Amino acid sequence: MRYLxxxxxxxxxxxxSYAVSSDRRNIRYKPLFIMIVLQALLAFALLxxxxxxxxxxxFASLFEKLLAYAGExxxxxxxxxxxxxxxxxxxxxxxxxxxxxxxxxxxxxxxxLPFIIxxxxxxxxxxxxxGKLESYNAVASAILGQSEVFISVKKQxxxxxxxxxxxxxxxxxxxxxxxxxxxxxxxxxPKYVVTALVLNLFGGFIITSIxxxxxxxxxxxxxxxLDEEKQSFFEMLGEYIMxxxxxxxxxxxxxxxxVALIAMVNGIFTGVFGISxxxxxxxxxxxxxxxxxxxxxxAVEAGSIMATKMVSNEFVAMLDLGKHxxxxxxxxxxxxxxxxxxxxxxxxxxxxxxxxGLHEKQGNVVARFGLKLLFGATMVSVLSxxxxxxxx
Numbered sequence: 001m002r003y004l005x006x007x008x009x010x011x012x013x014x015x016x017s018y019a020v021s022s023d024r025r026n027i028r029y030k031p032l033f034i035m036i037v038l039q040a041l042l043a044f045a046l047l048x049x050x051x052x053x054x055x056x057x058x059f060a061s062l063f064e065k066l067l068a069y070a071g072e073x074x075x076x077x078x079x080x081x082x083x084x085x086x087x088x089x090x091x092x093x094x095x096x097x098x099x100x101x102x103x104x105x106x107x108x109x110x111x112x113l114p115f116i117i118x119x120x121x122x123x124x125x126x127x128x129x130x131g132k133l134e135s136y137n138a139v140a141s142a143i144l145g146q147s148e149v150f151i152s153v154k155k156q157x158x159x160x161x162x163x164x165x166x167x168x169x170x171x172x173x174x175x176x177x178x179x180x181x182x183x184x185x186x187x188x189x190p191k192y193v194v195t196a197l198v199l200n201l202f203g204g205f206i207i208t209s210i211x212x213x214x215x216x217x218x219x220x221x222x223x224x225x226l227d228e229e230k231q232s233f234f235e236m237l238g239e240y241i242m243x244x245x246x247x248x249x250x251x252x253x254x255x256x257x258x259v260a261l262i263a264m265v266n267g268i269f270t271g272v273f274g275i276s277x278x279x280x281x282x283x284x285x286x287x288x289x290x291x292x293x294x295x296x297x298x299a300v301e302a303g304s305i306m307a308t309k310m311v312s313n314e315f316v317a318m319l320d321l322g323k324h325x326x327x328x329x330x331x332x333x334x335x336x337x338x339x340x341x342x343x344x345x346x347x348x349x350x351x352x353x354x355x356x357g358l359h360e361k362q363g364n365v366v367a368r369f370g371l372k373l374l375f376g377a378t379m380v381s382v383l384s385x386x387x388x389x390x391x392x
Contacts, residue, residue: 002293002390009291009386010036013379017210020375022163026213031129035202038127039387042202046195047391053191060190063182066103070096070182089255089319093183094248101179101244102237104143109236113143114152128205131216134164138171138204142197145177146342147354148243158359164216166373167208169351169366173342173377174204176314179244180251187318188336192388196340199384207379211372251315254346258312259319278320281307288382292338293389298331305335310378313346314339333392338385343377 018024046052074095107113121136128135133156141149149172150157160168176184176197184193231239266276273280285303286296294302301324309317317339321332342350348370356363366373 005291005293006386006390009293009389010383012288012291013207013383013386014210017207017376017379020372021211021213023213026215027210028129028213031127032206032209035128035206036387039199039202039206039384040390042198043195043387043391046198047191047388056191056194059194060185063185063190066100067096067182067186070099073099090248090252093186094252096182097179097248097251098241098244100182101240101247104179105236105240105243108240109231109233117143124201124205128202128209130167130205130209131164134167134171134205134216137168138175138201141172141177142175142201143178145179145247146172146175146347147350148177150354150358154358157355157362160362162365162369163212163214165355165362165365166212166369169355169369169373170208170212170376170380171204172351173347173373174200174207174380176200176340176342177247179247183251183315184318184340187315187322188339189333192333192336193340195388196337196384199337199387200341200380203380203383204377206383207376211376211379251313254313255315255319258316262308262312262316278304278308281311289335292382292385293334293392294331295328298327301327302331302335306338309339310344310374313344314341330389330392334385334389337388338381341377341381341384343374343381345374347377348374 018027021027044052046056071092074091078091078095104113117139118136121139122132124138125132125135133153137149137153140152144152150168153168157165181193181197262278266278269275269277269280279300282300282302282304285307286299287303289299289302289306290296305317305321305324308320318336321327321335321339324332327335348367351373352363352367352370355366
């Protein structure tokens with residue numbers, strides 16, 4: 001039964017994506033099939049083998065150590081504000097982002113990250129049948145973040161046609177920034193975070209290949225990565241530290257606003273209709289939760305968490321997931337994989353704003369296909385969660 005539901009889930013994703021495809025006749029099915037098989041193999045390896053357990057354990061252990069180091073800095077500044085044995089979300093989950101951002105800056109400065117990103121992207125371009133720019137951007141988005149990644153391809157932004165620009169933006173919305181992966185790991189099981197990161201990378205190519213199929217000619221298939229302006233090591237360090245701090249503050253502000261807003265809307269709906277807004281959304285999203293592999297008796301509850309992510313952000317939804325203690329382990333795993341992406345309404349503004357800051361005309365183009373971006377990124381999350389559900 002589990003396999004039949006998974007097949008149904010994949011078919012639902014494909015049919016919905018096919019229905020809004022911009023060019024159905026040019027969809028290339030061979031790369032799609034290869035990438036779906038790769039997704040299944042990678043999900044099996046990560047969730048169902050000893051090797052995967054070791055890899056995820058090593059990744060989680062690395063971040064655990066990094067977060068412990070980050071905690072030293074946080075404790076030095078804010079240690080007296082928290083009683084021993086207690087935890088505040090801002091200090092323990094968000095402020096460590098500053099340290100992770102600093103490490104990313106060092107790896108960028110030493111040219112280690114650009115080297116890794118370009119060569120992984122080159123390998124991926126052979127698999128997905130897309131251009132080098134699209135493949136580079138997908139990998140870079142998963143490390144640098146959904147707004148910062150566009151700076152590295154600034155030279156080409158203004159020259160890109162609408163269809164290629166869509167692919168770049170869809171990749172940015174389908175992944176998450178490495179700087180906040182540690183924060184996710186403190187809220188949900190690390191193995192689901194790692195699995196989602198890997199599956200979303202291929203899922204982004206799969207969905208955009210259906211929604212937005214095209215071929216890149218040899219003349220167009222060029223990659224021009226902008227070298228960062230030459231800075232001294234400590235100038236760079238200061239910049240990335242401040243960038244990490246800005247991210248932590250922005251996420252904290254978004255959480256305060258969205259959690260309060262959702263509480264107010266829930267209160268209004270409960271008073272007027274006798275059902276909360278999140279419960280209502282849960283019924284709408286329940287069929288998607290079911291085809292992802294969630295048992296029907298838990299589908300409304302899971303659908304509510306999925307909807308919360310879309311209308312607010314993944315942090316709010318992960319906090320909400322932690323409150324649902326009655327959900328089965330399988331449902332928690334499937335929903336956790338779904339939550340690890342930037343697929344929400346606020347990301348439309350973030351991405352279009354980032355592109356507009358580099359090229360105003362292209363920023364307006366992105367804003368016009370914003371809802372299609374959100375649709376595509378959500379389909380990526382549904383596909384990744386469906387594939388992961390096979391092995392949970």
